[in-house]
Amino acid sequence: MIEGGFSKIKPIRAKEIKNRQCSYPSHITELKACRTELKPFIVADTETLLIDNVHKPYAAGLMLFRPGEKFNDIMIEPYFGEDYSIILDSFEEKSSKVLYDFVCRISTIVRQEESCFTIYFHNFSRFDGILLLKHLACHHKNYKLKPLMRNHRLYELSVYSNKKLLFRFRDSLNLLPGKLESLAKNLCPGLGQKGSIPYDEITQSNLEMKKRSLLDYMKQDILLLGGVMQKAQEIYWKVYKVDIESKITLPSLALSIFRMKYYDSSNWPIHIPNKNEDSFIRHTDYGGHTDTYKPYGTDLYFYDVNSLYPFVLKEYPMPGGKPVWHCNLEGMDLDSLFGFIDAYVVCPNTIKKPFLPYRDKNQTLIFPTREFVGVYYSEELKYARDLGYTVLPISGYLFEKMESPFKDFVSSLYESRKEAKKEGNEAMSYVYKILMNSLYGRFCINPKSTITEVCDSNRYKHLIRNSELIFGDLLSENNYIVAYHSNTETGPGFWNPQKNSDVQLAAAITASARIYMYPYISREDSYYTDTDSVVLGSPLPEEEISSTILGKFKFDDRVLKGYFLAPKAYFYTAFDSTNVLKYKGPAKNKVHPEWFELQYADPSRTELVPVKANFLIDWHTLNIIKKDTIVKLGIKLGTKRIPVYHGDAWVDTDPIDIKDLSFLDHFGKEIIKSLRNYVIQLQIENTTLNEKFSIIERGIAER
Structure with missing residues (x-):
């Protein structure tokens, strides 16, 4: 079924589209608590076996959790495929029967528990949810499915009968980020540790023999997840009178708490941008700054900022009011402007670590010198001008410069977290931390995204004719999976923005964070930076260091020897002899300390390495597969900065020099x-x- 509902498709007239667009709220509204009591929920898990390199469930389990009710593993209801061996022969049949009975039991529970609708899995979005989506589409044809899927991430799967919601599956990972073992340690340490099983040793032939250990492993996971969710539900209700069962993601939960406890919509209404405003301002949401400056160093200092984005939310002004478009800002004083501006920029080549970001033709974020045109937050243009840039405003949306509406939100949470840590209350400290760091994420949601639907043939035919189709495939009789781009000129329906998406705030926050970090990353002895961290050749002054003050730097590590070869690709040995390695990419398991040494000695070096993808999603078939591939392992030189050599040794980098005025073509x-x-x-x-x-x-x- 479709993301926006599941009625038959009717032609939408231009007048109707216009009226619907006008019906959206102009600003975020305050929120009042609407629940008087907590709702029960179910937690569940599946266990799978690889059959012809496709993950097939051999067990599933669930447990009902009621608010405040004590629980134990006896209450867990398991389903094990080999228990059906008397009536079923093939593994495929037994696997389907496990999920079929599992879903039927859920249906029975939610009928008996009238206020229970939600079933949680940990990592539902990328694993269990894909298995269930395919199973429901193929084996429960009396149900109508409404998946909430954006950019190939399944946030929720709602199940309906005659347009009535029966139940919905959600991912606990979206509310409580982190590994289940770490979450349990913070929130419910008394439930014990997460177990482990030798996956490579499990086969169809020994499932029955290993039944007890396999089910014990699954039950412990269910027990830990239920304990974590129940504890988190209690905390949020006690402190904020918010039931986490009512929210899908942590940023959404953080925004709800802000709207209930801290938001003053009469004096600081947060404007929801329309399509033109969103499209223009989104050009300025460049995100964090990650760069390698010097590839190798000894005796270095690694620093992190204490909660960089919350610090910016609290201390920096924000764009308020309703934006006003100015088509000609030529000749206007930059200091008199506040907002988001299309500007002509010249960066002198004397600046070795340029400040303003720019996306090249490959969408790589670089910080170049010379001459280009882009859309920027006014405050970063002023900062760039003071560094020696030439900045000429052309056009843009101007806002009111207002004190941040998030000061009380951040201050309250940060002080509460410090108090919880002082008292040794790790559960509360964790909750305050993730809330404080999550509010920003709600503002940067892009209305344009990839939508995936499970639908009937009529909807399928409509989508392939009227959308920017990515793919469409038949899942089962009259059940199709379709992916398409949303909120496009030719997309189905009309402009349908997120109701609480505010790109101007997200762009202002990230730009202000880059301003705050620049004095540190621009130092001559700066080796590496990643949004809120910096590696320096000499220590920062004592007055800039604190592990407890918001926005101060905390000393992370003393580096004995370090290799910083590319963004998110570094290795160092600390003075205490510990090794720290970070590498982002499909071949990260093939990277080791010696690899960094070899790569630094010959940066152009590449090698072909075998990589196993154990949980790869085939979206056309909704199978989770294991796939072996060959990957070229190396680093990409010259994409963000140009390497500088002294003889044969790579010693430094220079910025890329560009000349791009394509943004001015329409002028x-x-x-x-x-x-x-x-x-x-x-x-x-x-x-x-x-x-x-x-x-x-x-x-x-x-x-």
Whole structure:
């Protein structure tokens, strides 16, 4: 069934689309508590076996949790495939029977428990949910399915009968991020540790023999997940009167708490951008800054900022009010502007660590020198100008500059977390931390995304005719899986933004964070940075270091020897002899300390390595498969910065020099000439007489 509902498709007239667009709220509203008591929920788990490199369930289990009720593993209801051997022969039949009876039992429980609708799995989005989506589509044809899936991530799977919600599956990982073992240690340590099983030793032939140990493993996972969810539910209800069962994700939960406890919509209404505003401002949401400057160093200092984004949320001004479009900002004083601006920029090549971001044709985020045009937050343009950039505003959306509406939210949570840590209350400390760090994420949700639906043939035919289709496949009789791009000019329906998405806040937060970090990453002795961390060759002053003060740096590690070869690819040995290795990529299990040494000695070196993807999702068939592939392992040189050599040794990097005025194509050649003439004039005013002639000659040649 479809993401937005499951009625028959009717043609939508332009007038209807216009009316529907106008019906969206103009700003985020305050929220009042609507529940008077907590709701029960179910936790569940599945266990699988690889059959022809496809994961097939051999067991499933569930347990009902009621608020405040004591529980134990006797209450867990397991389903084991080999128990059906008397009536079924093939593993496929037994696997299907496990899930069939599992779903039927859920249906029975939710009928008996009138307020119970939600079933949680840990990692439902990328594993259990895919198994259940396919099973329900193929074996429970009396149900109507409504998957909430964005960008190939299954957030929720709702099951209906005659348009009535029966139950819904959700991912506990979206509410409580982290490994189940760590969560249990923080929230319910009395339930014991997570177990382990030798997956490689499990076969069809020994399932019956290993039944007890396999079910004990699954039961312990269910017990830990239930304990974690029940404890978190109790905490959020006690402190905020919010039931986590009512929310799908942690950012959504954080926003609800903000709206209930801290938001003043009458004095600080948060504007919800329309399509034009969102599309323009989203160009400025560049995210964090990750870069390698020097590839190798000894005796270094690794620092992290205490809660960088919450610090920015608390201390920096934010764009308030309703934006006003200005089509011509030429000649206006940059200091008088506050908002998001399309600007012509020139970065002098004397700046070795440029400040302003830019996305190249491959969508790689770089920080280049020379001449380009882009959309930026006004405050980062002012900062860039003060560093020596030439900045000429062209057009943009201007907002009111207002004190952050998040000051009380961040201050309250941070102080509460410090108090909890002082008292040794790890559960409360964890809750305050994840809440404080999650609010930002709710504002940057992109209305344009990939939507996946399970639908009937009529809906399928409509989508393949009227959407930007990615793929469509038959799952079972009259059941199709379809993926398409949403909120596009040719997409189905009309512009349908997230009701609480506010890209102007997300863009202002990340830009302000880059401003805050720049004095540290631009230092001559800066080796590496990753959004809220920096590796330096000498220590920071004592007054800038604290492990408890928001926004201060905390000393993370003393590096004896370190290799920083690429963003999110580094290895170092600390002074206490511990090794720290980070590598992002499909071949990360093939990377080791010696690899970094070899790669540094020959940065262009590559090797082909076998990689096993044990849980790869085939979206066309909804199978989770194991696939062996060959991957070229190496680092990409010159994509973000240019390597600098001393002899044969790679010792440093330089910024990439670009010239890109394609953003100005719609303005025409005259405005480009005007901008360049102005830049030449500014340069002449700050040069000696001998340099003036060469500047003029270059300007004439460029025209």
